[in-house]
Amino acid sequence: MQRHREIAAAPLRSTPEVWKIVSQLVADTLDRSPEISRRDIEATLEIARPAGLLLIAGGHLDKAPMVLVAGAVHLSITTVSGDAALQLEENFNPVPGAAGTSEWTLYLPTPEPVSSEIRRIANGCPHLSAKEPPGSTSATAKSESIVLDRDAFLRRR
Amino acid sequence: MPTTTRTFTLVNTAVYLAQVVMGAMADILADLGVDLTELYRDWERDESAIRAWIQEQSLKEVVLECHRPDGTVSPVIEFPVVYYPDGIADARFTTQRASLARFRAKLERVPRGTTFRLFCTFLKHPAPQSGWGPGSRSSTEGLRSLSFGSLATGPHGAVAMRYLR
Numbered sequence: 001m002q003r004h005r006e007i008a009a010a011p012l013r014s015t016p017e018v019w020k021i022v023s024q025l026v027a028d029t030l031d032r033s034p035e036i037s038r039r040d041i042e043a044t045l046e047i048a049r050p051a052g053l054l055l056i057a058g059g060h061l062d063k064a065p066m067v068l069v070a071g072a073v074h075l076s077i078t079t080v081s082g083d084a085a086l087q088l089e090e091n092f093n094p095v096p097g098a099a100g101t102s103e104w105t106l107y108l109p110t111p112e113p114v115s116s117e118i119r120r121i122a123n124g125c126p127h128l129s130a131k132e133p134p135g136s137t138s139a140t141a142k143s144e145s146i147v148l149d150r151d152a153f154l155r156r157r
Numbered sequence: 158m159p160t161t162t163r164t165f166t167l168v169n170t171a172v173y174l175a176q177v178v179m180g181a182m183a184d185i186l187a188d189l190g191v192d193l194t195e196l197y198r199d200w201e202r203d204e205s206a207i208r209a210w211i212q213e214q215s216l217k218e219v220v221l222e223c224h225r226p227d228g229t230v231s232p233v234i235e236f237p238v239v240y241y242p243d244g245i246a247d248a249r250f251t252t253q254r255a256s257l258a259r260f261r262a263k264l265e266r267v268p269r270g271t272t273f274r275l276f277c278t279f280l281k282h283p284a285p286q287s288g289w290g291p292g293s294r295s296s297t298e299g300l301r302s303l304s305f306g307s308l309a310t311g312p313h314g315a316v317a318m319r320y321l322r
Contacts, residue, residue: 015179082251
């Protein structure tokens, strides 16, 4: 089941404070599986921390989600910045569905200009990925819109 | 006509502007291919210091210097801060992220091995912050300045950006 959590960033919270909440949400969601070690989760999130800081402070996570996939869990996490952050109703409850799974991956978005840095960080850890998360429709939707635009352009010529 | 009241504090503006400055510096350094290890290591300390100095309205500008392996310093990016002590009632929190993305295309490339240094200058004596001490900026004599204009605004202040190369 796909779930989405929005976390208020600045002007409500600083970048490290937001990353702490993201980490806690991911860890608590995965903690429901006895097959996944808390130490493994924390080590992975420590590796992912620089990517989290870049994505949050640059406003990139406002637009492109970080996605946790673990068993039945498909959790998209985005941030909300600016005026809207001060009125956001947040839900930090862990998402059910990870119980019984031992496999999990945190998919990191790769917006420019931080894409190569995010890929470098993700390459260092088996539970991190800079690829498109499974079940995402954005890649298909993008390519379809490109074809439609090109066809329309050709018809005009 | 119904009315609503929104109350923003100077703290909100300080949190917002500090995050935007950190994010802009990270984007610029990542774009230039500069090693970000030290930025990550000191991130919490630096964002906290910038926020505290904006909150006490002592911060004049944040300066990002790129130090090339040959000893030259270029580019230099300055983030001057202005304050609205009484606040602007209908001001919103805005950031010119799309303009920043276009502006980055103008950045001069730097050679491999380029490092960075952060400085802050002040309008008045600042409260001490962990990890920060006196330092000397490199001379910007001979560098050409290009103004980006306003980078981010909040009800109690704004930050602009200048690019020197």
